[in-house]
Amino acid sequence: METRELRYFVAVAEELHFGRAAQRLGIAQPPLSRAIRQLERRLGVTLLDRNSRAVTLTEAGSVLLNEGRAALHAVDAADRRTRRAARTAAGGPELVLVTKAGASSELLRKLLDAYAAEPDAVAVEVVLCGPGEQQQVLRDGRADVALLHLPFDSTADFDTEELQTEGQVVVLPAGHALSARATVRLADITGLPDLPLPRWPRPAGDYPEGPGPEVHSSTQLYQLIALGRAAAVLPESSRIHLQPDLAAVPVVDAPAVTTVIAWPPHSRSRALAGLIRAATRL
Known part of the structure; x- marks a missing residue:
């Protein structure tokens, strides 16, 4: 099959x-x-049922749609990584790391400092994205390595190393009744009519959400909380970003969050291997 034919069929x-x-x-x-007819003849199968009113996928067509998307993503990723390698040879950044904006900031700072101290370290470009977007950026070749957060992000098809595990807190406006408590439970939070959990744009993985306002960045989220329009359950490390008008209370029954460093299993980059070694030594 030709890449052109696959793109045509997927469309x-x-x-x-x-x-x-x-x-x-x-x-x-x-x-x-x-x-499309030539592709069907080459494969010896019917991919699409056509009539005057509709076009529908056959069972074989559904399989090729899933496989074709994966193949095209792999081709696009190879294209991006090859072009980035050429830019690297011309003096550009040699590694691209993607992470969720506002997450694992202290860990990331320590990682970058530790790696920069290595004798063979190269430049690292950091890309910040919204919740649940890191794995797609890594999968399609826009990044070489990612910081992901379990159980929310998917690590399917990646190699990973665990870096840290932490509990979660609920972030509230300072002065809210719950902010004076030592701990809370998830049931205490989900029933708050005045502080709904936010909604995340799709795709956002398995991040908990509620009926509140849609948010696209950590800055927007913290401002909405300070205004008394939302609350959010976040990893313990998010305390580092809190301003005096916000409070954080541990959520005793929230699942622990594990930060992992993830990369494509076929990568043979020496620079990436050095970054992974620095990460596991932290």
Whole structure:
């Protein structure tokens, strides 16, 4: 199969409409239809059932849609990493690390300092993203390594090393009735009508959320909490970011959060190996 044919098929399978798929791809509809028929002949299967009213996927088509997406992601990742290697040879950053904005800040600082002290250390570019986005940025080749947080982020298809495990706290406006307590339970938080848990944009992995306002950054989240519009359950290490108008109370029955460093298992980068060694020594 050709990459071009896979891209054509995935577009049709996602749109379930040849006209919309052709517009999305920026090509005319007749060559798109011919390419799909050629792909079906080569595979010896029917991928799409077509009639005058609808286009539907066959069982074989559903399988190729899932496999095709994964293959195209791998091709795109190879493209990005190859281009980044060329930029590195020209003096650009040699490693790209992605992490959730506002998370594991102290750990990340220690990691970068420890790695920079290594005799063969290279430059590290840090990319900050929203909740649940780190694994996709790593998977599609925009980063070489990521800090992920279990049980919220997926580590499927990555190699990992555990770095730290911590409890969770609920972050509240200072002066709220719960802020005077030594500990709380999840049931105490989920029933608060005045401080709903926020909603995260998709994809956000398995991060807990509620009916509150949608948030896109830690800065926005902390401001909403200070205004009395939301509360949030966050790792213990988030205390480092709290201003005087916020309070944090341990949540005794919240799951522990484990920070892991993750990377593609096929990576052969010496610089990445050095960063992993520095991380596991912390």
